[in-house]
Amino acid sequence: MSAPVASRAAGTAPDAAKPLLSVRDLRKHFAIRGGILSRVVDKVHAVDGVSFDIKAGETLGVVGESGCGKSTTGRCILRLIEPSSGEVWFQDADVMKMDRNALQAMRRDMQIIFQDPYASLNPRLTIGAIIGEALIIHKLVKSRQAMEDRVVQLLETVGLRPDHMRRFPHEFSGGQRQRIGIARALAVEPKLLICDEPVSALDVSIQAQVINLLEDLQEQFGLTYLFIAHDLSVVEHISTRIAVMYLGRVVEIAPAAELYDTPLHPYSEALLSAVPIPDPTIKRKRIMLQGDVPNPIRPPSGCHFHTRCPIAKPDCATRVPELRESKPGHWVSCHYRG
């Protein structure tokens, strides 16, 4: 949103003010095929024009309900899913133009951890092999001994014991498996870590352990996070800035405290008011949204939110709102707010 992307040529000298990652008008449309010829009969607009920047060392939280496109956005940035269109710039390099080798080299600097620590670890490999694999792929160790030393060091960094190296994923609890996923991501010393719902599958007491670990690691290694989650309280806690998504679009981006104190978009406002507060003495007025999130195959015209918006006016159904800067650093996409 700051400097126009066109003026940024690849390979220019790094600049402190420049974002580590820039995403511009990212789109991903999944084709729905049907009939005997498997023709494309429709498209799901999973990500429908998303733009944001992440500065080195900050945590950008991405929050939204199921199907808003937050996970697809994370995967498109790494090109684990090929985006349909748009631009992704990482450390001044154009990710969309990278070939296989360049992508693999780039992924050393940009890693991802997933929600389900049960599904993302190979059950047939020991923890040592799972973490060591990345070291071998990226040729970061010269000998077996060096690999083991590094694995031990990583296990200790994430709060596990060296002897855990010889065990298999099924021998660990959910929280421990998430620590293993984090150790694997850290093995290649990345700059940016995409965290896709990293604590959603964990119990609250374990969730707090993993959040604290992520905060410690950020401080220790100067990591930058893209933190994707549906739980607003977790996102608020960990993020520097937050982007709120609804049906494939960013509706608001603001510094975390500002978003929670003065949300501008009616959707952000409703989302915040829906979070139950663990204090029975606080009675708040809840903004109750009517109905469900519409089908992303045929999202509503104009502003995607107009069908559930408490302040919608007739033109919201025809005009698509632009994401514009309402206050310094606080962007909102609504015709009538901000």
Add this chain to the structure above:
Amino acid sequence: MAEPLLDIRGLKTWFKTDDGMVRAVDGVDLHIDRGETLGVVGESGCGKTVTARSVLKLIDMPPGRFEAGQILWQGRDLIPLSMDEMDKIRAKEIAIIFQEPMTSLNPVYTVGDQIAEVIALHQKLSRKQAIAGAAEMLRLVDIPNPERRVHDYPHQFSGGMRQRVMIAMALSCQPKLLIADEPTTALDVTIQAQILELMQEMKERFGMAIMLITHAMGVVAETCQRVTVMYAGNVVEEASVEALFGDPRHPYTQGLIRSIPRVDRSAEKKQRLEAIAGTVPNLLDPPLGCRFAARCKFAMDVCTQGLPPLKEVGPGHYVRCVL
């Protein structure tokens, strides 16, 4: 004092496995009065769901078995009852809704047929009347176009709408107690708010009691009058919702409340979350004393010697801790 609607005393529900006996519920006491909402909170594996299912005897036996205790429903023990006798209580007096409504609805019948079946348990009605009754229940839970939707199948509803269908079905015989097992855990936060509001409305309309099983402290604070906190098969604390959040006494409850990030506290500088170290003990071979001792920062020698009793620390406020 009036007799409680449901009074569970010293309930032990154990499961026999190849590795030995799993003491999933190991001496649980709790009660629910008429018309109140009791929250049962705890993390995965604390025994909250097994306790709920034990009430309706929805536990497969074997491998499960009732090792000890009583489940007094309006003064009558449910444990010795036969399945036929239980059928008279299920749905009509005690109904249950689950976390994942898709797995509790039959995919090959319309939702109208499924609700009508429950209605027919309780009244002699023609099919047409029963379907009309089902449509009326769908209207009550705010499903748009109920006369048309009554002929739809479960997959044609969204997650939130399916949970409304489940609530409609559960309420169609006007039970005295609704057991809601993580009813909003699979739902998005704006839909969760809708379902919690609906449950509150239905409770007021039918005057039923609710046993709300959840891991979400925020949901408890906003919907319950009393709370029972469970840990590793035991009740560790019981209190009014005000006392539990205002003056939590058990170290586990304190940890649970402090480990949650708070949306409403953004103005204050962010504090580090207070995580509870370690993990839940294995219920195959639970520790001898207090089950939380290994993770408790106040643990002393006495804690590992025997299970402390639940003691009253304030009116209606009970804690299982030596401190």
